[in-house]
Amino acid sequence: MPYIDSTPKDYPMVFEEDNLTDVFGQMLIDNGWTHARTFYKAVVDTRAYFRITDRVNYAVAKHSIFRNADGKLLGVATVGQFDLKFRRENSEPIRRPNDDIDPSDVNFGMTPSWDVWVKQKFANTDAKTNLYFYMLEKLPNDSLAPNGSVVSIVTMPGMSNTAYDVDRDRDRENWRHWWYGYHYNEVYQFDDDPNDLKYDGKVLSASPYHVIRSALDIEVLGTGWDGAAIEAYVTHTDPRCMQSPIVKTTLRAEFLENVTHPIWHTNWWTDSEVSVRGHVDSRTIFLIMQADNAPTWEKNLVPTIPLYFGKINSLDGDKDEGYALFAGTIPPASRTAVRNEVTRLSREVYPNTTTFKVVDATKLPDPPALLTLQGKEVIKLVQKEGNTLTVERAQQGTEAGIYGTGTTVARLSTNNANIPNETVVSLYDFDDPGATVGETIQPLLKVYPYHPSNGVDSVMVSRSRFGARYQAHYLSWNAPPNQIPPTRMTEDGRKYPRAFESMENTTNYKYQFNASRYSGKIHSSRIFVIHPEEGVRGYLDKAIGFNPQSISSSTKLRVRKENCPEKVYEMYKYFSVGAVSPITKIPATPFRQAGLGIYMEDFNPQEVPHDITNDTTPASEVTITKAVSPEVETIDIEFTLPLDKDLKHVNIYVDGKLYAKGITRTTFYRIAGLTTGFTPEIKITTVDLAGNESVGVIAPSVTVV
Incomplete structure (x- = not known):
């Protein structure tokens, strides 16, 4: 089951909070x-x-x-x-x-x-x-x-x-x-x-x-x-x-609940389900996870969270063994770095004052933006002309007050002590390169100095060309300019996808990014992994990127497979990501939020569906082309797959015991944990859509080094 969707009630795997990591592990083992x-x-x-x-x-x-x-x-x-x-x-x-x-x-x-x-x-x-x-x-x-x-x-x-x-x-x-x-x-x-x-x-x-x-x-x-x-x-x-540095993924804002055994101040329970959708095969996982958001659907407190671990596909087909890991998390209620966007009042203001004079308005962001007065009152910046500001007072539940000359006027910061946590999370600035949120949790014996990735603000890559581990990398795809209209932000400063206004209701410029009027297609590209020093490393497995505006959550995209004599398409499911992740924030992505397509299946419009009702004949056998022991306690097996249309996956047995099941999307397998000096019997079987398993093929004998 390379594509999974746990949301239907009859889906065989149920990801509950009490068993989340156990079912996650079983999902990997089954694939x-x-x-x-x-x-x-x-x-x-x-x-x-x-x-x-x-x-x-x-x-x-x-x-x-x-x-x-x-x-x-x-x-x-x-x-x-x-x-x-x-x-x-x-x-x-x-x-x-x-x-x-x-x-x-x-x-x-x-x-x-x-x-x-x-x-x-x-x-x-x-x-x-x-x-x-x-x-x-x-x-x-x-x-x-x-x-x-x-x-x-x-x-x-x-x-x-x-x-x-x-x-x-x-x-x-x-x-x-x-x-x-x-x-x-x-x-x-x-x-x-x-x-x-x-x-x-x-x-x-x-x-x-x-x-x-x-x-x-x-x-x-x-x-x-x-x-x-x-x-x-x-x-x-x-x-x-x-x-590596440890990547922390938080499925919902931690301040929403207080669970101290035996007291549970929460509305999430052991049987609360977590939605898990995306692609999993024997090499790569690219999942979108979301906890139950019924208790709090607003303010991006329970967003969709990505998780990617997989190979970086090389551009020239070499044996590059680079792997990438990244995920997403909730913006924390504090500890978020922001630029020093601060000035001061040059004239006293009263509760009914809506025109301010400041010392240096260039220090402040362009409107619309939320500012604070002395870290207490939140105001909305509507217009900025020279050092004169037009504002709306008493935003986000704060009260208008009297402030004297010299009062600090600053961009609303997630370090502000007077703003409710829920508001701070919802106002996270995905466009601010300085707004880092991931904790870089280093192992006790490691530091990985200068540019280690935390897997949230950037993409973590296993090894550089010459050996540096776990450095921060970024994503690149066929993206429009990040400042292209419309402003992807609500009037009160929220930038996460679910807060966006529809074209019909927005007060912004009436604009939508349509499919090309020249080709009739939505233009997409591979999502490339890049580094400031090493350039383009390769691209993410099983994913494409595109402009997500005007695309509904139910959209599926098909991409014509290259070098295929028949019209066979790769089908991708569109996902909107709300969490802070390399998919959603600058500078990890050139355009936020990236439209993300995750691979579902190949589709041939001319193919007749295989009838499995009376099928009792297993698929043909694989052909084993290579068996070697290149490293201590391992054996590598290479094989070619049969051309049977109903082939579902292959299984590997070691000395008669099932070693790995449900193997898909690969013709290579590394068997590890073997005993040095022994010569195990390795067998590969095929399994078809009806569940029929073949007798299997025995690999050439190899002694484990």
């Missing part, structure tokens, strides 16, 4: 991927060993790693983060890794065991719609992170000289609210305690961000605690995993 490893990583703050303040931070991540037909690895994780209080030790003791089996620990013999307790806490705190994706080049050492295990560490910022950021990694009261700006009228301070654990003036108690980052990391697999030196240190690592 030719293999499950490579699953393990938990549990992280505890140093305060569990050395009491500083009343709280100890914990995080538990469940990692699932999958391998595609090319042998490329994709990791997906979810995280539960929580804390324990010393003042509640009698009812819930402060736990430490493997404390139940350590005779020197006061928790020796405690039940449940550490591993069972970790999994219970994860089940109760897992933020299931915050998905984390990453690339890696090898699995973690099997002796340190075996399948199904719990890997446990104690962490602190800067341990063993790992990267440290004071604001991000240091704990403080209500850290999460401070970092994400969930509650905009609170002041967050950290009062140093004389007993704080410090090094070079830095408080080393780990923030929620730092324990989450440590849980998402898969390269630090063991740490120790030195009670005499009062220090955590790294003991076991596997840096050759080459884990």
Whole structure:
């Protein structure tokens, strides 16, 4: 099933919030991927060993790693983060890794065991719609992170000289609210305690961000605690995993709910469904996901989210092994960088004043735009002539006030403390190159300096031509100028697609981008992946880009296949993406938002549909053309497919056991995890539309290196 759409009620796969990553993994396995490893990583703050303040931070991540037909690895994780209080030790003791089996620990013999307790806490705190994706080049050492295990560490910022950021990694009261700006009228301070654990003036108690980052990391697999030196240190690592920066994908705004077991202030539940549509085959996934938006459909708080992991198709057909990863997320309620667009009033204004004099109007954006007065009142800029502004007062629920000469007039910023979070999210400026929103979550042992991608503000690419990992790349396609009419923005400054006004109702210039009057076609192109230094790398698999104006959400596009004697078309489904992603924001795309077509199927208007009702004959066999062992513990198989019209997919068996099923859209497969020195029997079978499976073909014998 290369094209999937989980929205129909009778679709065989149901993506519910409680099983989202499990069903996601099963979807990959059913389409030719293999499950490579699953393990938990549990992280505890140093305060569990050395009491500083009343709280100890914990995080538990469940990692699932999958391998595609090319042998490329994709990791997906979810995280539960929580804390324990010393003042509640009698009812819930402060736990430490493997404390139940350590005779020197006061928790020796405690039940449940550490591993069972970790999994219970994860089940109760897992933020299931915050998905984390990453690339890696090898699995973690099997002796340190075996399948199904719990890997446990104690962490602190800067341990063993790992990267440290004071604001991000240091704990403080209500850290999460401070970092994400969930509650905009609170002041967050950290009062140093004389007993704080410090090094070079830095408080080393780990923030929620730092324990989450440590849980998402898969390269630090063991740490120790030195009670005499009062220090955590790294003991076991596997840096050759080459884990990428972790891409955070949030399916809805986090401030919409507060779920603290057993209290649920939300209207999303374990059986709430997530819509998943798009293309998945044995090498590439390009999906559009959306949580249930019935509880809040306005203000772009539950938008459509893209997820791409797949090969970058080379322009000249060489063996370029570049892979791309990107996704989308909700604009955060704060932490969004904006340009310094600020000036001051040159004359006092009163509540009924609608004409302002400012010092330098060139510092302000062109109308229409939302501005703030002293960070309090929101006003709408209607006209700008010289240093005179015509405005509409008291926007976004604020009140008109009196402001004196010298009052700050600034573009509405997502860092503004007086604007509701929902409004700030809805006013995210997709046209501002400086408005970066993705968190660049680095592995503990890596920094990837200068231009690493976070997979949201840019496209992450596995490797440059000469070896640089995970650099930021951008998209290029047959795009019109970004400033072409009409202004893709509502009167109150919203730029996400669902806010756009129809041509009939807009007060903007009456304009729509039609199919060409000369060719009668909507002109599209491949979506190219480019880099400022390396130029064009290739293009995304199974996707096209075009101007989306005047195209309805139900539109399907067909593209004539080249070098095909019959009139065969590639069919693409149009998707509108609302999340912040390389598809929707400048400069990652040259025109926002890109019209996105995702491949559905080939279509031949002259072809007679195959009757599977009485079909009992399987498709013909594949022809195996090559079998080699090029790398340790792997065998590569190349084959050609039969020409049967009813061929659905192929399966691969290793020593009589099913290794990979549902393999499509490839004639190459890398079999991994084999034992060095052995010569396994490898068989490939074909499966047709009626479900008939062939006897299969045995590959030439190969000894695993």
